[in-house]
Amino acid sequence: MAVEERDPHSGYMTTGHVWNGIKELNTPVPRVVYAFLIATFLFAVVYWVLMPAWPIGVTFTKGLLGIDQRTTVAEKLDEAARARSTWETRIATQDYAAIQADPQLMVRVRQTGHRLFADNCAACHGANAQGGPGFPNLTTTSWMWGGTPQQIAETIRVGINATHDQTRIAQMPAFGRDQMLPREEIAAVVTYVRSLSEPNVARTAPPGQLAAGKEVFAANCVACHGEAATGNIDVGAPNLTDRFWTFGGDLQSVFTTVWGGRQGHMPAWEPRLSPVDRKILTLYLLDLRTEVP
Amino acid sequence: MIAQLTSSERQTALLLCAATMALGLVMLIAGLDNPFGIHGALVMACAFAVMLVVIAGYFAPEPSPTRLRQYYDDPSKVGVVLAMAWVVFGLFVGDWVAWLLVYPDLTFDAGWASFGRIRPVHTTSVIFGFGGNALIATSFYVVQRTCSARLADQVSPWFVLLGYNLFCLVAITGYMMGVTQSKEYAEPEWYADIWLVIVWVTYFVLYMRTLARRREPHIYVANWYYLAFILVVAVLHIVNGLAVPVSFGEARSYSAFSGVQDAMVQWWYGHNAVAFFLTSGFLGMLYYFLPKRAGRPIFSYRLSIISFWGITFFYMWAGSHHLHYTALPQWVQTLGMTFSLMLLVPSWASAGNALATLNGAWNKVRDDATLRFMMVAAVYYGITTFEGSFMAIRPVNSLSHYTDWTIGHVHAGALGWVAMISFGSIYAMVPWLWRSQAMYSARLVEVHFWLAVAGTIIYVMAMWNSGVVQGLMWRTYNESNTLAFSFLDSMVAMRPYYIARAVGGLLFLIGAAVGSYNIWKTLQMAAQSRYRTQADQPEAELDGAAAALPGE
Numbered sequence: 001m002a003v004e005e006r007d008p009h010s011g012y013m014t015t016g017h018v019w020n021g022i023k024e025l026n027t028p029v030p031r032v033v034y035a036f037l038i039a040t041f042l043f044a045v046v047y048w049v050l051m052p053a054w055p056i057g058v059t060f061t062k063g064l065l066g067i068d069q070r071t072t073v074a075e076k077l078d079e080a081a082r083a084r085s086t087w088e089t090r091i092a093t094q095d096y097a098a099i100q101a102d103p104q105l106m107v108r109v110r111q112t113g114h115r116l117f118a119d120n121c122a123a124c125h126g127a128n129a130q131g132g133p134g135f136p137n138l139t140t141t142s143w144m145w146g147g148t149p150q151q152i153a154e155t156i157r158v159g160i161n162a163t164h165d166q167t168r169i170a171q172m173p174a175f176g177r178d179q180m181l182p183r184e185e186i187a188a189v190v191t192y193v194r195s196l197s198e199p200n201v202a203r204t205a206p207p208g209q210l211a212a213g214k215e216v217f218a219a220n221c222v223a224c225h226g227e228a229a230t231g232n233i234d235v236g237a238p239n240l241t242d243r244f245w246t247f248g249g250d251l252q253s254v255f256t257t258v259w260g261g262r263q264g265h266m267p268a269w270e271p272r273l274s275p276v277d278r279k280i281l282t283l284y285l286l287d288l289r290t291e292v293p
Numbered sequence: 294m295i296a297q298l299t300s301s302e303r304q305t306a307l308l309l310c311a312a313t314m315a316l317g318l319v320m321l322i323a324g325l326d327n328p329f330g331i332h333g334a335l336v337m338a339c340a341f342a343v344m345l346v347v348i349a350g351y352f353a354p355e356p357s358p359t360r361l362r363q364y365y366d367d368p369s370k371v372g373v374v375l376a377m378a379w380v381v382f383g384l385f386v387g388d389w390v391a392w393l394l395v396y397p398d399l400t401f402d403a404g405w406a407s408f409g410r411i412r413p414v415h416t417t418s419v420i421f422g423f424g425g426n427a428l429i430a431t432s433f434y435v436v437q438r439t440c441s442a443r444l445a446d447q448v449s450p451w452f453v454l455l456g457y458n459l460f461c462l463v464a465i466t467g468y469m470m471g472v473t474q475s476k477e478y479a480e481p482e483w484y485a486d487i488w489l490v491i492v493w494v495t496y497f498v499l500y501m502r503t504l505a506r507r508r509e510p511h512i513y514v515a516n517w518y519y520l521a522f523i524l525v526v527a528v529l530h531i532v533n534g535l536a537v538p539v540s541f542g543e544a545r546s547y548s549a550f551s552g553v554q555d556a557m558v559q560w561w562y563g564h565n566a567v568a569f570f571l572t573s574g575f576l577g578m579l580y581y582f583l584p585k586r587a588g589r590p591i592f593s594y595r596l597s598i599i600s601f602w603g604i605t606f607f608y609m610w611a612g613s614h615h616l617h618y619t620a621l622p623q624w625v626q627t628l629g630m631t632f633s634l635m636l637l638v639p640s641w642a643s644a645g646n647a648l649a650t651l652n653g654a655w656n657k658v659r660d661d662a663t664l665r666f667m668m669v670a671a672v673y674y675g676i677t678t679f680e681g682s683f684m685a686i687r688p689v690n691s692l693s694h695y696t697d698w699t700i701g702h703v704h705a706g707a708l709g710w711v712a713m714i715s716f717g718s719i720y721a722m723v724p725w726l727w728r729s730q731a732m733y734s735a736r737l738v739e740v741h742f743w744l745a746v747a748g749t750i751i752y753v754m755a756m757w758n759s760g761v762v763q764g765l766m767w768r769t770y771n772e773s774n775t776l777a778f779s780f781l782d783s784m785v786a787m788r789p790y791y792i793a794r795a796v797g798g799l800l801f802l803i804g805a806a807v808g809s810y811n812i813w814k815t816l817q818m819a820a821q822s823r824y825r826t827q828a829d830q831p832e833a834e835l836d837g838a839a840a841a842l843p844g845e
Contacts, residue, residue: 041635
């Protein structure tokens, strides 16, 4: 039983229905609603005519403007590559020294290298390239695989212990866990190794331990780290006489390294970054390098 | 509660519990070595707990036949309590995730606490846990009042409510164990999906049966929206969930779709989940509680029709705007964009209809925080739908996509619209449900309102700024024609906004906790009879007409 009544506030009639006290007015739809419906619909129709829009069987309406997002992207990428090519070709063709001597090119290297490094390398080596536990500081002069431009570029290209078939391979054996050395000898060699870079350790070591450690070192470590413990970049053995440590230089860390061994990992970037990008990264790292003894 | 069930209904309930326990046992045995089995144990435990409740009330006297002359509100009551529990839990996890983005160590080195796992715990808890329970509770309440008829039976509402909560529980515990099918807002694996289908079809049948018993010649607008919500969510869920399990004893499956088709189906689902779960259902709430609380007739029945069919028709096409500038063919993107633009008109018509309904009652909006919750919800609904259509425009999307702007947009909708309309409706419904004269404290409702508004504004503003900054940083080129900023640079720029967002979220969480306390005190107050009001009844009863409802 619908009984319409007039709403005193708005002056409109109700529809006459009541649901648990709720009524509805029969107010006409405001014109502006129709106007906007028509306007948005007309916009849609125009857009459909101009752009790819409706499917027809196995194809679709291409639109009068002939715009295709794939072509657009490809064109924009080409355009950007062309704009970059003026300086990128110079980076690709000139040798490192020439580029480093060219302040204008080095501006490009710093701008682009910052972004390349942060997006690809910073996750391990840190945003400022100073490394962290397990990942070497790249701003020093100490490089496990060599610090010449060519050596750095090669490390970036093939990675370390990576999946690349020419990858650099290095492994520090687990002298303790694999029962190659007894605990006392490891303790001695750890003290000896730490004394090479920390004069304090040499002063405070128990008598005889340094000599014992040196003996153990000569028998087990020199093959990779060298007689003088200055490392060997051919096998990625770090210099143990400087102040730089990848896995930490405190007693506990060095002991853990000798006891359990280490096998760092760096991905090969050849499959992911272009030769120019890798060269920019190399130059960027060389540029970051600060002369620290 | 069990006393309200007849003895045959109690037996049915026990049988259902036993069957669910048996199902859990089968799962436990089939998946002993993986999370599937753990979920089996969880299903068994939940079914057993319900069984204990039924057994405890099993020998209570038969309910009086006069119950059939009244509305059946027990499931709505439990639904409200569950909704409030879920919202406090879900907002807590959400704020934790927000702080996690500020302090990445807040995972405490636990796998289950990593961002990728607790983020869906947050979204599922607030959308499905809170939103879903609020929708189920209010839909049961509203359909009875607007049809002047009692729910069609007394067991299936419980099956729907408890079964749905079991689904939510299985979903979030699964994420924490790494169980996911990796589809946003559709993460639960195949067995949870199948269970939800059973629950949802029961919900649909119950709703239709109740509508069929109505004594009103017309079906009220709120019911159109609730029904659209129930029906379309079933369709979306079934299609997007199509998958082949790796085995029937494992919590893993392969989607029936692959590649860009998979993406298209997922976002057809995803955007229509926004449309029919987070919009349609809550518009149903709005259409009942707002005019009821304001004491005003709906501004325009005709506008309701345009809005309803406009929203229902246009939304279905809009999903592809989530895949602008992707491998999805451009013509599909065009359709998604243009239909999203046309969608703005019916969306604003709904918001406008709600606000115009308040004409003649703005003094109540000023004085009553409950009604103000609903008013602000309608405003946010308008803001969010405008923003959504705007972001669907391809060039705008090229800036906003993948940035925090999207997060801001979602939360303008989720906090400003969905949560506000739910809180408003719950504050209106709680005294009516428990027959208390009013909420325990109108002041605390006021406190909750301002915490919610402040939290939402801080959150949304932070994410808008953050998103635009992010989008601009990602597309800025330097004079070398290479990108000026790394992703890391943009992360550093985000940090202050992340802190602001977490603070906004915290305010919103505190508001919800205040609301829960207020509701809890109201229930205690209602338990004292001197505050009791009369139960409302089907109108025909008040007229002294038919004694019992047909079919009972």
